[in-house]
Amino acid sequence: MKFSITITLKKDVLDPQGKVVQNTLQNLNFKNLKNIRQGKYFEIEVNNDDQKDVEKKIDEMCKKLLVNLIIEDYKINKIS
Template sequence: MKFSVTVTLKKDVLDPQGKVIKNTLNDMGIKNLNNLRQGKYFEIEVNETNLTLAEKTVNEMCKKLLVNLIIEDYKINKI
């Protein structure tokens, strides 16, 4: 069973890397860019046929390693 996990910085957390990318794109001539924030993305395949258990495993991975819950939010989707 395959899942995607999207990790984004919480709304109020500054994103210096995203800001640099935004400035670079502006400098390259792209004018109508309002905002850009960078996040992380994972594609995870688990050996588990039960959806609930599989989601539980992915959730555990997120909490244990992939996500810094203090500054980041995450979203799990089945793909």
């Protein structure tokens, strides 16, 4: 089974990289840009058919290492 994890900065955490990307896109004439936030993306493949168990394990991976819960939020999605 394959899962994706998308990690984003919490809404009240300053994201200077996202701001710079936004400014640059505006300089490239992409108008009407409202807001850009930069994040991280992981794809994880697991040898296990028990979807509930895998989701639990991936959630644990997020909490233990992949995500800093003070500043980041995450979403887990099944890809295949």
